[in-house]
Amino acid sequence: MSIKVGIPRALLYYYYHPQxxxxxxxxxxxxxxxxxTTRGLLDKxxxxxxxxxxxxxxxxxxxVLDLRDRVDYxxxxxxxxxxxxxxICPKFLGFPDMVRHTINNLxxxxxxxxxxxxxGSSSADFYFQVGKFFTRNPAKIIMAYNASKAALDxxxxxxxxxxxxxxxxxxGSADSNGINIAVxxxxxxxxxxxxSMNMIKRLRDSGARVLTADHLPESVVREEAYRLPKKLFxxxxxxxxxxxxHYFSREDVHGIIHVASFGCGPDSFTGELTERCARNGSNKPxxxxxxxxxxxxxxxxxxxxxxxxxxxxRRNMADAAATL
Amino acid sequence: MYVYLGxxxxxxxxxxxxxxxxxxxxxxxxxxxxxxxxxVVQKGLKLxxxxxxxxxxxxxxxxxxxxxxxxxxxxxxxxxxxEITTHAIAASNVVPGVQTILEIGGQDSKIIxxxxxxxxxxxxNTVCAAGTGSFLDQQASxxxxxxxxxxxxxxxxxxxxxxxxxxxxxxxxDMIHKQQMGYNIPDILAGLCxxxxxxxxxxxxxxxxxxxxxxxQGGVAANAGMKWAFEKALExxxxxxxxxxxxxxxxxxxxxxxxxxxxxxxFRGFQVADSDFCSGGFACDGCPNICxxxxxxxxxxxxxxxxxxxxxxxxxxAKEEKIS
Numbered sequence: 001m002s003i004k005v006g007i008p009r010a011l012l013y014y015y016y017h018p019q020x021x022x023x024x025x026x027x028x029x030x031x032x033x034x035x036x037t038t039r040g041l042l043d044k045x046x047x048x049x050x051x052x053x054x055x056x057x058x059x060x061x062x063x064v065l066d067l068r069d070r071v072d073y074x075x076x077x078x079x080x081x082x083x084x085x086x087x088i089c090p091k092f093l094g095f096p097d098m099v100r101h102t103i104n105n106l107x108x109x110x111x112x113x114x115x116x117x118x119x120g121s122s123s124a125d126f127y128f129q130v131g132k133f134f135t136r137n138p139a140k141i142i143m144a145y146n147a148s149k150a151a152l153d154x155x156x157x158x159x160x161x162x163x164x165x166x167x168x169x170x171x172g173s174a175d176s177n178g179i180n181i182a183v184x185x186x187x188x189x190x191x192x193x194x195x196s197m198n199m200i201k202r203l204r205d206s207g208a209r210v211l212t213a214d215h216l217p218e219s220v221v222r223e224e225a226y227r228l229p230k231k232l233f234x235x236x237x238x239x240x241x242x243x244x245x246h247y248f249s250r251e252d253v254h255g256i257i258h259v260a261s262f263g264c265g266p267d268s269f270t271g272e273l274t275e276r277c278a279r280n281g282s283n284k285p286x287x288x289x290x291x292x293x294x295x296x297x298x299x300x301x302x303x304x305x306x307x308x309x310x311x312x313x314r315r316n317m318a319d320a321a322a323t324l
Numbered sequence: 325m326y327v328y329l330g331x332x333x334x335x336x337x338x339x340x341x342x343x344x345x346x347x348x349x350x351x352x353x354x355x356x357x358x359x360x361x362x363x364v365v366q367k368g369l370k371l372x373x374x375x376x377x378x379x380x381x382x383x384x385x386x387x388x389x390x391x392x393x394x395x396x397x398x399x400x401x402x403x404x405x406x407e408i409t410t411h412a413i414a415a416s417n418v419v420p421g422v423q424t425i426l427e428i429g430g431q432d433s434k435i436i437x438x439x440x441x442x443x444x445x446x447x448x449n450t451v452c453a454a455g456t457g458s459f460l461d462q463q464a465s466x467x468x469x470x471x472x473x474x475x476x477x478x479x480x481x482x483x484x485x486x487x488x489x490x491x492x493x494x495x496x497x498d499m500i501h502k503q504q505m506g507y508n509i510p511d512i513l514a515g516l517c518x519x520x521x522x523x524x525x526x527x528x529x530x531x532x533x534x535x536x537x538x539x540x541q542g543g544v545a546a547n548a549g550m551k552w553a554f555e556k557a558l559e560x561x562x563x564x565x566x567x568x569x570x571x572x573x574x575x576x577x578x579x580x581x582x583x584x585x586x587x588x589x590x591f592r593g594f595q596v597a598d599s600d601f602c603s604g605g606f607a608c609d610g611c612p613n614i615c616x617x618x619x620x621x622x623x624x625x626x627x628x629x630x631x632x633x634x635x636x637x638x639x640x641x642a643k644e645e646k647i648s
Contacts, residue, residue, distance in 0.1 A: 038611060039613045039614055040612030040613070301406075302408070306446060307446075309405075314443070317441075
């Protein structure tokens with residue numbers, strides 16, 4: 001029987017899952033992804049996490065609990081930085097320790113450091129360390145690493161050509177009346193059907209095409225983010241701001257929705273930065289939503305509905321004005 | 325005579341409006357929801373039928389407010405719309421050229437910005453209900469005042485006291501403190517109004533461009549103290565339209581007129597007021613989400629279900645009244 005590694009379907013899983021899964025598969029290790037978020041899973045996470053953690057971290061703990069008794073190893077990489085001179089949120093950095101100290105009876109945790117902050121650092125180092133858990137053959141690790149990198153590159157290209165992550169690909173009717181809505185938020189919030197309350201599906205069902213930061217090549221996002229007076233050193237938030245700036249300047253995007261998660265520090269900055277951009281120099285409508293443990297969907301539904309009404313209304317007016 | 329009915333089922337009040345074909349209001353009813361939306365809608369329909377001339381036909385029904393789906397299913401509404409859109413439509417018809425709508429209801433507060441007759445931006449209170457009607461209600465009853473006395477009393481104030489308005493709970497302790505220090509009630513009430521307006525401007529009014537004409541509507545607009553506080557804070561005249569407390573219902577009636585344009589209405593007749601509706605709920609055990617499914621029955625027959633995330637229950641019924 002092969003070794004089983006559990007990967008929580010949370011946090012940066014949404015960016016890196018093709019790479020992680022491919023890497024383990026090439027090493028001959030079986031991977032088990034936690035189930036999709038459910039209320040039961042979130043409840044478990046809420047109960048076993050410290051109060052100060054943000055919603056996505058609490059949720060990730062729930063996913064860890066889901067995997068705990070079913071796997072031989074837990075894959076909780078300590079992701080410090082994914083780009084030079086930038087950081088990932090400190091809660092990610094402490095996540096493996098947070099889990100270790102709050103949950104009992106854990107399987108061994110693979111918590112190698114993923115840190116590209118310094119010059120000359122490479123993600124290969126990280127995968128080498130991880131690979132050593134399962135094989136002593138460096139050639140095997142190198143081959144697995146190369147394959148995993150190719151998988152990630154392919155995945156990113158797919159995303160840019162309008163395929164949202166697998167869970168969303170088939171849902172809803174794409175592009176019917178030509179309304180494009182950009183959804184700006186952390187990937188682990190907007191792609192999680194439970195905590196985002198099916199936002200992407202709802203938007204699609206009402207006939208809007210959904211665009212996210214992942215539809216843009218990294219170079220575009222970074223270039224836009226450099227318009228800020230100072231470099232944002234949180235990678236994900238830089239992505240969000242960059243993407244928002246890009247979509248604000250795009251003619252074919254009719255509205256922007258900023259999704260923040262309750263308790264997220266950096267989100268309060270990006271929310272403000274995007275909102276300022278919305279007020280100055282753009283007349284695109286923008287909606288700010290905050291998701292938390294709430295299960296009442298009415299608030300979300302009302303706001304989305306009103307937002308789409310407004311976008312359509314404005315568009316019809318613009319069309320009418322254009323024909324005058 | 326033909327009329328269009330608008331029904332707004334809010335958290336605190338339920339309002340009905342009947343408009344003529346020209347959009348003028350024939351009759352309006354304002355009632356407390358008192359936690360029993362079904363009974364109140366039925367009672368409202370009865371009252372409405374009595375006050376309309378015999379032989380009046382209903383040509384269309386629109387519902388809005390947080391209980392819009394419930395009321396929509398009960399009456400067979402032609403249009404079920406969120407309260408932001410209906411409020412905007414009503415205000416722009418009653419006060420042509422309106423550019424800002426301040427709306428404070430029982431449990432929500434919102435600001436709607438219109439430009440050239442079209443909604444260009446809106447915001448709703450997020451997680452906090454401080455600064456809404458329920459809080460004023462509660463404070464009035466704590467001081468043993470009826471809510472109707474609140475406004476006139478506040479206007480008698482000479483020196484409004486400073487009250488912390490960030491949070492309803494702290495505002496209350498601050499008020500108690502001030503009252504025990506011996507400040508008189510009008511000054512405290514005026515201070516409370518000013519605090520709520522500050523809260524509103526910081527919460528929903530944040531970074532919005534507020535241009536006149538400004539319309540103030542929703543149940544709280546009845547409170548002259550709040551109107552005074554808004555005028556002081558914004559330094560513009562604040563218009564309270566004659567039907568300020570039923571604007572949502574009015575907008576719904578206007579939308580009903582638009583949507584039934586030369587089509588037959590789905591209205592099920594005033595006799596639904598005598599039907600035996602009952603609502604029940606159960607927790608679905610199909611998956612760990614444990615959705616709370618609501619079931620509306622009429623005479624023992626299930627006419628609508630909602631609350632399930634996957635559609636297992638709501639799709640099991642025939643589909644015009646499917647939610648959102």
